[in-house]
Amino acid sequence: MSIRLPLLALLVFSLAPIFASAATAADRFALVIGNAKYPDADAPLKEPINDARSVADELKRDGFTVEIGENLTGDGMRKAFERLYGHIKPGSVALIFFSGYGIQSNRQSFMIPVDAQIWTEADVRRDGFSLETALGEINNRGAGVKIALIDASRRNPYERRFRSFSAGLAPVIAPNGTLVMYSAALSSVMSDNGGDHSLFVQELLKEIRVPDLMAEETLNRTRVGVTRASRSEQVPWISSSLAEDFSFIPGARPTASLPQQPAAATPPPPPAPRVDLPAPPKAETPALPPPEKPAVASLPTNEPPPPPPQPALADDPTIKSLTAKLVENPDDAGSLYRRGQVYASKGAYDLAIKDFGDTIRLNPKDVEAYNNRCWVRAVTGELQPALRDCNEALRLRPNFVDALDSRGLVNLKSGLNKNAVADFDAALRINPRLTSSLYGRGLARQRSGAISDGEVDVNNAKAMDPNIVKEFASYGIR
Structure with a gap:
């Protein structure tokens, strides 16, 4: 109801499809972006930089060639995406992680660079980077497995500048071979926990470090962990069209590479509760009833x-x-x-x-x-x-x-x-x-x-x- 816009915080896309057992370090490329210092915000975000660095470190241990960018402008993000696209060839794996502000516009979710000038909804599409567009370009370059992990449902500093927005993120229309995860339910927003890392990334890193888990199981376990830790106040959303098996760690790695890793993974917990959104109201006639007489006194x-x-x-x-x-x-x-x-x-x-x-x-x-x-x-x-x-x-x-x-x-x-x-x-x-x-x-x-x-x-x-x-x-x- 305010002059507002909705938010994007973390974004992870994954890679071109190949069999997990055949993937090599040369096949895996990752772009990791943490945007925290937005001039329009009252203060820098606490979580994105630490989250981006931790995710980048983990992906390097998992055999990815990683490029990390912090507080990127629109030009910096554009060049970073172009470098990622240039690495991809048929059968390679590409992963993108973004943490910062994001906005839903025209049923798409946009990653926002730190220098975006957003005053109207058209500015979102001009200055933001569409998740669907990025996944589509990765797919066009030949990637078979695309994984988008998005912790982006923050309130953003642009939301009171115009009214044409919906809070949170939109469902993504992605090509086949794509696994998408949002850190919160569709069209919902969550407050940061005030710590050095977001709850989503804390749980994600726990599950990525478990060897031999297929990617879908890794994300499902992450969803359950976030839901339980937040007492169902934050319920991540997942969509998958993967056609190939993919694992972040396709085999046990040396113990030294697994900091504080439990001796054995516990069985996956039961599915987390879902937050059901309201069904659209019935299509009644749009005509308004005759005006009421104003109340004599205000409530x-x-x-x-x-x-x-x-x-x-x-x-x-x-x-x-x-x-x-x-x-x-x-x-x-x-x-x-x-x-x-x-x-x-x-x-x-x-x-x-x-x-x-x-x-x-x-x-x-x-x-x-x-x-x-x-x-x-x-x-x-x-x-x-x-x-x-x-x-x-x-x-x-x-x-x-x-x-x-x-x-x-x-x-x-x-x-x-x-x-x-x-x-x-x-x-x-x-x-x-x-x-x-x-x-x-x-x-x-x-x-x-x-x-x-x-x-x-x-x-x-x-x-x-x-x-x-x-x-x-x-x-x-x-």
């Missing part, structure tokens, strides 16, 4: 939230850059809109509203500016102006999912619960994984008296995004 839980503590906004490097552009050209609508997004993400709502208003003055048909101003006004409690903005956005772009989601928030805060349910229903028909609409519909249903249906929506939304309750609380809704 006590809908008081506007206090603004968060403000840093020196003028010192923010992004704001400084955009302001400098506006000094040169006050009618730069793009810079006004982007600065408004940054202000909104930092809780400077009055400044955001002004910039969105100036954007609309320069371009009266800027549907994104109307929608984002609607959302900011909804958060601050300016409900009637917010409703006008959302209605205009939907007039300009009918069935605009983000504006439906925003108007649902406006109606929810106004006590117009039937209208809120209708808006959230319409949004979910377009994007059944839009967590904010699912949670908002659950609250609206509960307030309308449909307690059990509302609880189902709320619980499903919380399973998809454990932070959704805190997010709505920041809007003044509990």
Whole structure:
């Protein structure tokens, strides 16, 4: 519901298919990337660099020729991928590991370089690196086994800049001979554990070090280990189309190469529980019911939230850059809109509203500016102006999912619960994984008296995004 985007953290792709017993060191190539220092984030990520180094060390012991890159820009990532592609020939093995931020866009998952300039969904496709594209290129070069291991479901610093996003990662459409693993369920996000390594990599390294395990079994055991260690709060997702046997360690290696390795592997544990995502709502007519009369008084839980503590906004490097552009050209609508997004993400709502208003003055048909101003006004409690903005956005772009989601928030805060349910229903028909609409519909249903249906929506939304309750609380809704 916020101006947000979803996250990518770790990415591992594996290699060209050959029989495990026939694979040699020359056949195995790995690209390992750890991106931690993103200028748009408040602080560097703690886990990706350590995770990348540990994974690279392990892969070297397993016979891979490894290239490791840290805090790569878009140009650096592009060159690194090209070098990997250049190594691959028919029958070789190629592995890619990426740890950093990632974003789901247009049903694909993108790895994000540290210098990405992301303000709209189109920027994700321009600056990000598609998982599907990378797997497809590896396959085109002749690799038979492709394995993608992705620990990428982090909240990212771009999510409040635009609304057209779904949290977490998308299912991948991969060529035959591919094994894909995400560290968390589809379209879900997890918080980092605050340690030196992610839980996913901790469990992955344990299982990779077990000799003679087929790759699918290695990843299944990793999934079970993560699920148990997190008490089912983090349940990895796996998809496989492997046609050949592949093992990271096709035979026992010297004990010295196995630090702290148990004497014998335990039998694989039973399958981990799954988090079921909600089914898409039934395709009902998109028409909204007649508007309800506004409640006489606002609900006590809908008081506007206090603004968060403000840093020196003028010192923010992004704001400084955009302001400098506006000094040169006050009618730069793009810079006004982007600065408004940054202000909104930092809780400077009055400044955001002004910039969105100036954007609309320069371009009266800027549907994104109307929608984002609607959302900011909804958060601050300016409900009637917010409703006008959302209605205009939907007039300009009918069935605009983000504006439906925003108007649902406006109606929810106004006590117009039937209208809120209708808006959230319409949004979910377009994007059944839009967590904010699912949670908002659950609250609206509960307030309308449909307690059990509302609880189902709320619980499903919380399973998809454990932070959704805190997010709505920041809007003044509990």
